[in-house]
Amino acid sequence: MMHEHTPGAPILFLRNVTKRFGGLVAVNDVSFDVREHEVMGIIGPNGSGKSTTMNMISGALKATSGSIELQGHDLTRAKIFENARFGVGRTFQLVRILPQLSVVENVIAGGVFGHKRRWGREAEDFAESLLDRVGLSHAIGKGVDSLTYIDQKRVELARALAGQPEVLLLDEWLAGLNPSELRVGIDLIASLRAEGRTVILVEHVMDAIRSLCDRCVVINSGAKIAEGTPQEALSDPEVIRAYLGDA
Ligand code: ADP
Numbered sequence: 001m002m003h004e005h006t007p008g009a010p011i012l013f014l015r016n017v018t019k020r021f022g023g024l025v026a027v028n029d030v031s032f033d034v035r036e037h038e039v040m041g042i043i044g045p046n047g048s049g050k051s052t053t054m055n056m057i058s059g060a061l062k063a064t065s066g067s068i069e070l071q072g073h074d075l076t077r078a079k080i081f082e083n084a085r086f087g088v089g090r091t092f093q094l095v096r097i098l099p100q101l102s103v104v105e106n107v108i109a110g111g112v113f114g115h116k117r118r119w120g121r122e123a124e125d126f127a128e129s130l131l132d133r134v135g136l137s138h139a140i141g142k143g144v145d146s147l148t149y150i151d152q153k154r155v156e157l158a159r160a161l162a163g164q165p166e167v168l169l170l171d172e173w174l175a176g177l178n179p180s181e182l183r184v185g186i187d188l189i190a191s192l193r194a195e196g197r198t199v200i201l202v203e204h205v206m207d208a209i210r211s212l213c214d215r216c217v218v219i220n221s222g223a224k225i226a227e228g229t230p231q232e233a234l235s236d237p238e239v240i241r242a243y244l245g246d247a
């Protein structure tokens with residue numbers, strides 16, 4: 001059941017999360033909470049550790065130290081498929097669609113391996129309703145090779161939704177869209193927000209951050225340098241320095 005968009009109690013907790021790749025500290029002692037029904041942004045210059053943070057929440061990468069907890073489940077120690085079961089759904093910065101499967105099969109796969117699992121006819125009906133939800137009803141019977149880039153992104157979004165995640169991770173889901181597609185994409189994420197979904201959004205498009213996020217954290221060189229409403233965070237002198245320094 002979906003709720004209206006009113007952030008509730010925290011459900012996801014990152015505590016002192018660090019990720020090292022050899023000598024590189026990609027994420028350095030980062031802590032923040034995400035509330036139920038909240039859209040939380042993660043922003044920062046290229047290479048600052050945003051995707052690494054998302055990958056640790058999804059379980060694709062293991063934290064070197066620190067903890068990540070979702071509704072009482074310890075995501076830091078879980079296996080990747082368990083993170084999905086516990087309620088993490090995601091899209092990838094670089095689209096990852098299963099090319100040998102049809103559009104609807106790609107989405108069904110998300111339901112089979114997701115938080116609330118479905119099989120057979122029920123999974124198929126749910127997948128079709130989600131394809132309709134993301135604006136892809138015309139592609140239900142098609143193969144994935146015929147899809148445009150934005151439509152591939154829609155398939156990924158529908159696949160993530162098919163598992164009915166407690167928290168949805170969107171890593172630069174809007175990247176690579178042209179201006180009119182961007183408008184459609186922002187509206188689509190806004191509609192997920194209005195449904196009361198809990199979302200973590202990594203995004204370079206500042207209009208999207210401003211219009212979609214309740215709060216955001218800013219990371220630079222792996223460390224959190226600011227947290228607050230988009231307006232608060234983006235007017236922080238250290239954040240402005242980080243962005244100007246990057247440019
Ligand atoms: P962002 O998403 O903010 O652009 P990333 O989290 O992808 O940044 O990367 C943060 C840092 O970690 C970068 O210096 C990147 O080169 C490095 N990095 C990311 N993934 C790996 C990996 N698998 N192995 C080694 N270094 C990595």
Ligand code: MG
Binds near residue numbers: 050051052093
């Ligand atoms: Mg990234």
